[in-house]
Amino acid sequence: MKTETLKRKYEPLSLLFAAFGGVVLLFIIAPLISMFLNCSLLELAETAKDPEVRGSIWLTLLTSMAATTIFAIAAIPFSYLLARKQFPLKGLVSGIIDLPIVIPHSAAGIALLSVVSRGTFLGQAADKMGFSFVGSSVGIMLAMAFVSIPFLINSARDGFLSVPVRLEKAALSLGASPFRVFFTISVPLASRSIVSGLILMWARGMSEFGAVLIIAYHPMITPVLIYERFGAFGLKYARPVAVLFVSVCLVFFIILRLLVRGKDAAHR
């Protein structure tokens, strides 16, 4: 029995596929490792002290988190609707949600700009309230949300789809309002997918460059700062910023993943 499983484990096809997998993994890891190795600790320490770098990292983290939180309020109920209800043109609506994934992000920035720039209705309305979308953190959030919201909606919708309808119906028949059923049954049971959607949206927003560049070059988020330092001073000056930013992102990402896993374990 044991030898049989061993044999199956090492059959040629699996070995070939594992080799392919190794190439892909190397392709992802090698550039990152090379970047980290080429950056001295001294450079890194100096960069970490640079107020411009620190400011941009905080700005990036905060704007991406705020964009995710604010848009989640509308996106999560909408995902529930997509999972549960049939309505005319549902296929078209699903297609529209995926649009930001397929269009070039610089084009997305241009598109956004054409509804929020100073000359537009929204731009003028913002002007009257004393702020501007263009060149502000509000603009950054819009650009981040635009390109990252499909990840949250799709993940949350899949989560809601996996919640058995009969549990919701049982809750209704126990006298709970649809509102209460949504918050006490549907959302908790889909929470795993919703949280991983939130993490994806946040991570995707944080790494956005193209759309943000068009709407708000300043204040400078870290991806723009890396680009600027690369353009103005070259690789040597851009690299430590990149290493620092990637490290910060990784730390947050790992912490969140661990938190989600801990929550799941508690659920079980």
Add this chain to the structure above:
Amino acid sequence: MLLTVRDISKAFSGFEIKNVSFDVQPGWYFVLLGASGVGKSLLLEIIAGLTRPDAGQIFLNGKDITSEKIQKRKIGLVFQHNTLFPHMTVYDNIAYPLRSGHTKSQISKRVAQLAENFGVTNLLNRKSQTLSGGESQRVSLARTVASEPDCLLLDEPICSLDATSRPQIRTLLRRINANGQTIIHVTHDYTEAVSLGTHIAVMERGIIAQTGKVEDIFQHPKSEFIARFIGIRNFFKGHLEQPYHQSGLKLFRTGSLDFSVLTDRLAGNGFVCIRSEDVTISNLDPMAKPTSARNNFEGTIVDIVRAGPGIEVIVDINTDKSKLINKANSTPLEVAALISNESVKTLNLHCGKKVILSFKASAVKYVEE
């Protein structure tokens, strides 16, 4: 009238229920009996509001609730499959319908009381996913009763349970009903109908074929389908006596007659069922040799009817003696025997003829009430 169902129809592709009507009085234990796929569960879903009917009306306490929202109906539904909320403890599940309009201490008091009634006190802190089938069903029942429904609907609540939990849940259901809770119970198992129901509706291909009291349905099935479906033509209510020996052979008293029954059940009120295939008929013969059949009665043939491939001979075995003594006791006690056409000819059976009717004690199925 507590619940009135009027001409409910609903069609799905290749499946429908047609003009279903019935009434349920307060306190009834109403069993909807039918084979799988006749639309019993669909009917429950319509009553509970999970599915909209194509036509017809439903009244609860005189109020039309046909298009009332699920959560406003005051109808509790226990589903066939487990619907306990997996992310909650047993306590939170039972407390779920109590959350609005009650204080925390009221809730914990009520949950404790329900938990005790349903025998789940020791499970309150468990996650609902860790429960066995029988435990889940108890908690589901407690949770639904907590919502204080006017009418409790049960969709096959027993059939998915293991053999040891079945009698426990049955006892529990009987107790809920005895507390005044009106219950509509859907099942395909006639023993459940017999042991629990006060009233039965038999469903056949999307329609209600017959409704009535348990005894009526089993003793006088309206159609051959019902007779065949319930499988039991001979059905008698009575009392199981203490055994006269240590053996499993017990005495079942119904009216003025006693049947010998082979059962390991304890004494008490109940029903006996005898399949008409298990009943034999012979001509009166003083020289007849004894057989292994413990139940032998003299009776008069009152009817001979065709039943599928055979002939059903109905014999009244209530003896002339008792008829003479007490007129009120003179209700006929009819037993049906399913025999072949050839036997009818050989024995020269005809209406009014006196015959001996026999069945074995082991052919009598006792179901406790």
